[in-house]
Amino acid sequence: MPTPRRPLLLPLLCLPALLLGGCIQTAPVHRGETKVAPLTSSELAQSDVNRMATLGMRDNLDSLYRLLDKLYRRNPAEWRKAGSLSRDAAIQRVRSAIDSRAPWPELLGKRDIAALSLALSPDFKGDRVAAFIYASADMLIVAHNDKTEFYLVDSLDAQHIYNAARNIESAVWLLATRRNAAGQPLLLADEISERERNLSFEREFGKLIGRLDLLSEVLTEKYRRAVISYVQGLAGASFLQFLPVR
Template identity: 75%
Template sequence: MRPPPFAPARLTLLTGLAGLALAGCYSTASVQRGQTPVAPLAPTELAQSDVNRMATLGMRDNLDSLLRIADKLYRRNPAEWRKTSAPSRDAALRQLRQAIEQQTPWPELQGKRDIAALSLALGPDFSGDRVAAFIYASADMLKAAHGGKTEVYLLDALDAQHLYNAARNIEIAVWLLSSRRNAAGQPLLLADEISEHDRNLSFEREFGKIIGRLDLLAEVLTEKYRRAVISYVQNLLGASFVQFLPVR
């Protein structure tokens, strides 16, 4: 009986060879301000296309960005994490990270998901931990736009329009965060600050990264299908003109 195409031994060999190839890559560019991180090669990547891998890395980075925003919001709005049972800000962040990673429903969102949860978290009358609710709802919305997945493989389908819409949803959420007021007339959450003495736009930059990643992935997906059509036509035309002539 023939062994399966990707037997464990072959998979290990392929992974090892690819790892050696990555190790042999180097750059002469300056690294004084850090380097581009290179993730270790995982066997599951053999089931991913370039676009699949891009979507997976983008999702990972977007969730990390949301958690960094949560940390910043908790620092500027300590009253929010104190609404929880967490003994400290770090503990509240750990609870939030665990809920996002394990996709555990957030109780204060009343079972609502993605954009419905986002609307509730940014409602003027919301009285719970608004930081956690907002970040959890944003993460859930991003997952929904990726077909409910955080890792994308060959059999998974991504919708470019859903990703584009997710980017616009983040823009709307940022605008609501900065312009909407609660019942007491105060901002929903303190975020970016511009004053005579201080200029803190770190929230805007982090949100901008998320929006940029989503827009780029949506454009790449759209271009992927457009290029597939062009390649098909090119191959079709080429088949008519680039042919060997009979010799007998």
């Protein structure tokens, strides 16, 4: 009587699945996790929108600081123009100026969009990386009513936040398309070539623009919902009152 082959065939069929399962289990899958800031007493004076604006500003400045580091790595001649001893020293100098709202000497007293225009001028001779990042940060802070933290007594203009997002888009486009007197790009950033495909600058700028657009929409929706809630309150006052039963 012939021996059945099914018991021998089943392990052979399962073998690829077992090998694949082993590969999946050993592959690295950790990609970070969400972070929760410790609760502080100052948050008691913040609405949800205040907190969102505060976190958005923090993350946007962090994005600019990452871009500052990346641009210096791609354009090391820039940080040497100001006589900095190292790239890290140049980064710290720019961050300190932004945090303290101190004027940037090479921008000749200009602030906001005027400073951004000068930093992206083909004739600008100073440290363009520092000037560009400083001017971008200054423009963002001005759009947020010169604040980086927001509380119940503060107000934000949705149109100003929206305009700031468009300003960043324009700045990124100018950075990619303008040339200096020698016909070279103002700064080296993203690179697409046969050897390399580096779009990290575009992704970081995209995150910044996305946060600004989201905050602008939330601010607009906030006032719209306030009107709707007011109308609902009036309707409720007329139709949802308890009636006497005795």
